[in-house]
Amino acid sequence: MDELREKCPWDKKQTIESLRHLTIEETYELADAILENNMADIRKELGDLLLHIVFYAKIASETDAFTIEDVIDGICEKLVFRHPHVFGNAIVNDAEDVKTNWEKLKIKEGNRSILAGVPASLPAMTKAHRIQDKARSAGFDWDEREQVWDKIEEELGELKTEIRQMDTEKIEAEFGDLFFSMVNAARLYGIDAEAALERTNKKFIKRFNYLEQKTIQAGRPLTSMTLDEMNIVWEEAKKMV
Numbered sequence: 001m002d003e004l005r006e007k008c009p010w011d012k013k014q015t016i017e018s019l020r021h022l023t024i025e026e027t028y029e030l031a032d033a034i035l036e037n038n039m040a041d042i043r044k045e046l047g048d049l050l051l052h053i054v055f056y057a058k059i060a061s062e063t064d065a066f067t068i069e070d071v072i073d074g075i076c077e078k079l080v081f082r083h084p085h086v087f088g089n090a091i092v093n094d095a096e097d098v099k100t101n102w103e104k105l106k107i108k109e110g111n112r113s114i115l116a117g118v119p120a121s122l123p124a125m126t127k128a129h130r131i132q133d134k135a136r137s138a139g140f141d142w143d144e145r146e147q148v149w150d151k152i153e154e155e156l157g158e159l160k161t162e163i164r165q166m167d168t169e170k171i172e173a174e175f176g177d178l179f180f181s182m183v184n185a186a187r188l189y190g191i192d193a194e195a196a197l198e199r200t201n202k203k204f205i206k207r208f209n210y211l212e213q214k215t216i217q218a219g220r221p222l223t224s225m226t227l228d229e230m231n232i233v234w235e236e237a238k239k240m241v
Contacts, residue, residue: 001051001058016059023052035198081105103137114138126194128183145188152181207237 004011026048033041057068082105084090085098092098103114114137118130135141142148159174186193214233215222222230 001054005058005062011055014055014059016056019052019055019059023049026052035195035202099133100137103134123194125179125183125197128180129187129193132184132187142188145185148181148185148188152178152185155181203241206241207234210237210240 001011006012026045030042030045030049033045053071054068057066057071061067080087082102083098084105085092085101090101092101106117107114114134115131118127118134122130132141155174155178159171159178162170162174183193186196211230211233212222214236215225
């Protein structure tokens with residue numbers, strides 16, 4: 001990286017701000033590789049992400065803001081502080097205890113709210129999961145996870161009511177409440193809602209591609225088929241992918 005910053009025109013002109021969108025892209029590529037459980041791609045994408053970490057630290061070091069050593073020392077100090085059950089005398093019974101203590105320690109570090117650590121730019125579904133997870137660490141959660149289904153039915157009923165009234169703003173609000181409740185249900189049953197939806201996205205793409213290929217082989221444009229005809233091929237696709 002030292003040589004790149006000195007000798008490469010592209011690397012020389014980069015700033016912390018200019019790298020931001022590229023880092024986000026690399027993070028999503030890593031997330032895709034994880035969903036596909038492709039270890040070769042995970043290794044590759046981890047390397048790309050590590051490059052960005054080194055890049056940011058190099059740029060910061062040029063103005064004496066911080067160095068890569070500072071980054072590593074900082075995370076080591078944080079890990080020691082937030083794991084007193086490993087590096088100190090605290091006692092925990094399970095992973096939930098660890099998460100609860102983690103949030104308490106973050107408050108001690110200066111976070112004014114349990115929810116303060118949720119990044120504003122997270123995708124909405126992931127953000128909902130993190131908000132709910134953090135609220136749980138403060139004891140704000142259902143006593144029994146089955147209780148969430150009554151809430152979902154309540155939100156669905158409210159949505160249907162607003163749809164009958166055709167008030168767009170209220171319909172949007174009720175959709176949001178329903179989505180939030182569905183993410184909550186997924187979390188309570190140990191499912192990552194973002195990953196679950198993305199797997200469904202990928203499955204739909206594969207099946208739709210199959211539908212398109214079959215129509216091309218039949219010499220017909222997809223737009224000329226009826227929905228019933230499409231559904232016949234779609235059922236085939238469901239058996240294939």
